[in-house]
Amino acid sequence: MMISRDYLAKSIQDALRETPVAALLGARQVGKTTLARQLAATWPEPVHVFDMEDATDSLALRNPKQALAGLTGLVIIDEVQRAPHLFTALRPLVDRMPLPARFCLLGSAAPEIIRGVSESLAGRVSFVPVTGLTLDEVGAGRRDDLWLRGGFPRSFLASSSSASLAWRRDFIRTHVERDVPALGIRVQAGVLHRFWSMLAHYHGQVWNGEELGRSLGVTGKTVRHYLEILEGTYLVRVLPPWFENAGKRIVKSPKVYLRDSGLLHAFWGVESMRGLLGHPKYGASWEGFAMEQILARMPAAQPYFWATRQGAELDLFLERDGRRTGVEFKCADAPDMTKSMRIAMADLGLDRLLVVYPGGRIYALQENVTVMPLMEAVQRLEAAE
Template identity: 45%
Template sequence: MIERNHKHRIGRSLEEAPAVVLLGPRQIGKTTLAREIASESPGSVYLDLEDPADAALLSDPGRYLDLHAGSLLILDEVQRVPGLFQVLRGRIDARRREGHRTRQFLLLGSASTTLLNQSAESLAGRALYYELPGLDATEVGGRRDALWVRGGFPDAFTAASDAGSGRWRLALIRTYLEREIALFATRLPAETLRRFWTMLAHRQGGLLNASALAQSLGVSSPTVSRYVDLLVNLMLVRRLQPYFANVGKRLIKTPKIYIRDSGIVHSLLGLRTLEDVLSHPVAGPSWEGFVVENLLSAAPFGTDAWFYRTRAGAEIDLLLAPPDQRLRAIEIKRSSAPRTSKGFEIATGDLDVTERFVVYPGNREFPLSARTLAIPLEALMERLAYPDFV
């Protein structure tokens, strides 16, 4: 079993709040991690609300919660019982009055927007929200390329072969298309969404052009926006927003779109091996998306992320503002001999940037200029992580 860095962060969050909401797509490892936490918390209780037997235990939720007062109660797929949040609120407040302020509930969910909307009012000021990403480059023992090709879903990464990993990912895609998405969009044809998802894979890291996608699919632009919203809600797609600054230049104001898991990108495009990926035009954009997800996985809680691009072509692939709010500019290169682009130099000159990095697939750090450092992905992840979160 791969030791997850995020276990310590989640444990810390449980010590700071009565409820922690753990978000993440299906099969990303939430349940495994929650069970590990449970094994270290004597008397804890785990319920899977997709299991009718477990869900039946909450037919009278107030009574059940009172029965297990004082224990850490872990509720999986909690978005399936939206009425539960009001009951949780009452029990949290009652226990607060008794002096119990932390480690009461760990709530797991696989639909971020849905779960946030359900819990926002009831658990306001009572819960911390934590998103569990896929496996990252610091967790896989130097197998960065394998992680890039197979993606961060644990079962996909640990498969016995590339072919086995590919079969697992195709099965996951089919599960989402045939089962999961129907829970949130009952009238959405699976084949249409499969085509849309594949189109996004071909356009990995590109600007969202809803009208072009709509024309290709034969639907309206608002329909495409709903498709994107759905995949963002399921934490399968990232919508990276542009950074706005008063720099006296015309700025791109359209978000960039990434399929968040590189393995899903490759499966949608029929790519199984590293050689397949490297020989395909998606290699550069796929590597960019992989780096973006890994860096955001390592960044401390509260980090803001954007890209920056002017209509004249000045661009920063990823602009990060951790809680100290000092901007870090990152250019992403799939080259063993990276150089900064002219557009990056211009863009970083436009903004008040504290540090400049070029992430590349090598293993050594070296200066590209007096202000810019070429750096391996794992090294930058370690720089970004605050020591007390590592």
Template identity: 40%
Template sequence: MIQREVENELLFRVNHFPVTAILGPRQVGKTTLVKILRAVLPKESLYLDLEIPSDLAKLSFDAELFLKNNDNLTVIFDEIHRLPDIFVLLRGLIDQKREAGRFILLGSASPDLLKNSAESLAGRISYVEMHPFHYREIAPANYRDHWLWGGFPLSYLAKNDKSRNLWLTDFLRSYLERDLPQLGLSVSPLLMRRLLMMIAGMQGGVLNYSMLANSLGVSQPTVKNAIDFLEQAFLIRRLQSYFINIGKRLVKSPKIYIRDSGLLHHLLNIKELDSLLGHLVAGGSWEGYIIQEIISLLPPDALPFFYRSQDGSELDLVIEQGLGISLAIEIKLSDSPTISKGNTISLQDLGNPPLLIVTPSANDYALKPNVWVCSIATLSKNMHRFGLNAFN
């Protein structure tokens, strides 16, 4: 059994907030984790899977009476988006008896899609995002396998390539044909699949809604709405540009990534490491893979951006904390990295923050003053050195 890094953080929230919401993509391990943690919750618990008709029926007749009869328990609602009207009731019950650990909500949609929770439970709820396996959770396993296969538990732990590919195919079909429509997306599954394949082909590129809309033969608002849903369902990430008034023209459009590298490679029909390394998307895939690792480490007050000017000066990732950039990061698919003139200019633009260069497997060393090289294996340790590891 692989221990999930988020366990301690989840228990902390349950002990301090009336409602804790565990959000993340489907099949990421939310249900498995909460069932394991039931044994160490501060109170006994009641688990309700709202996709099971018998559990849903318990709340269909008189949900208030049912929950009041169980107010001595921590009630766990799995797939909470199936019962959106319950948030107002939860607020009333919490206000009548305000104590930590009353409810745990599990969902496959962001707070933006669960608007009722954001509005009804403001001040009463704490959100925890659960990601697919991070490399540091499965280390010292081979990072190449993790990069190629991704971090979804049933993909990473599959016994063979055939079962892994079948799982990814079913996972994607379920999201496109069932989950996204349930969340309110009206775009056809076929169009969504084509959109995801186009996004995969431009992994790490600057998002151009007009180009995507023209290629798909739909309007820009349709593409933007579809991308909004994909992001809020935790399948893609739009990394925003860092913009400050420094007297030069900056790229302001976001960069776009498929979050999970295994899903990315499945969309591109990449099944072997040699095929990946020879593919045009290899650099963007490695960049997205490392960005996912880094963002999953960040404390709540640290915000990730990329930096790029119109003249080509850029940095893959800059971390804003407080009033400025606390760390810049370059991601290299090479164990002999160098920094470009554009990197140096960008660092100067941003006040010369420290620069960390992340490689596949180089030893840690100082490349030059205020510039350090590390590997994916030592990334967590190095992020901690800069005060940017929420779990250490």
């Protein structure tokens, strides 16, 4: 069964219209190759596909200039994280006028963690973040399945809960044992696995590298590196704190989240909705899940959280054109106004506060403070983008 992903398909089309290169970046197995295949099937010009994990293709692109200069239409290069030298080689090819070919690059590691990529394509590339499946793609009626199993298509579509969980456990193992080493990064798979597992237990909390390092028996610098690896492979979100010159004492370390709720639950050993609702940290799970759903539809947003040392907190802070939006994630049947919300409204000068909960009603708590379901919040914030 194929789930159609219109938002992403359109984002890719737009990216290729705006710049000669579109880079589709996202975690392994989110569906990048599938999207590129669908793009190729409808592209009006010739399409050429290279897969850098394929020995023949990778050999063919050993001399990229020679191999690519004569091609017209659309050139798709998959698994580009395996061949970072391509980024530099593409530059003269995409500066040709008129442009004979556009390039669609697919990769599962951020440019920051692949050596050599740096600035070579600055101004010539649009990045399209490819996320796991989203609520609007699977339908709001399947929200709990998406929350429980996460957005990797094969996990979401697995024939049973246990098959889904097994797929995710396998994904985690493959990532630490094969995918990360394939990026040329040297790590001890066992330690990275334990680090990731610990991070799952810190999900939604303020990062404390020293403490994590102590528990793992490695230095703070090593845990930082491990965090960067998981962030750079789109599996962990590091949410920075918002601070401006307020008199209050503000938390200045980032918060960390596992981006896919299904992987989070695999680390927690949670297999059913009942298990999730009975888990002591299910509120944190909701927070991370709902936040990723919102941010998936706001690819240009710069998200922050905000917290004071006195205990006032805001889960998500977004600013756009001087307009300030706060989002609070609440796992309650009927969320009410809290002291923390009042402080956040006043201290941050929020124009509006959205309280996102698992329930189905929309109601106001006071002027500019509205409780609403996740889908509603996604749509309102996307419209404001």
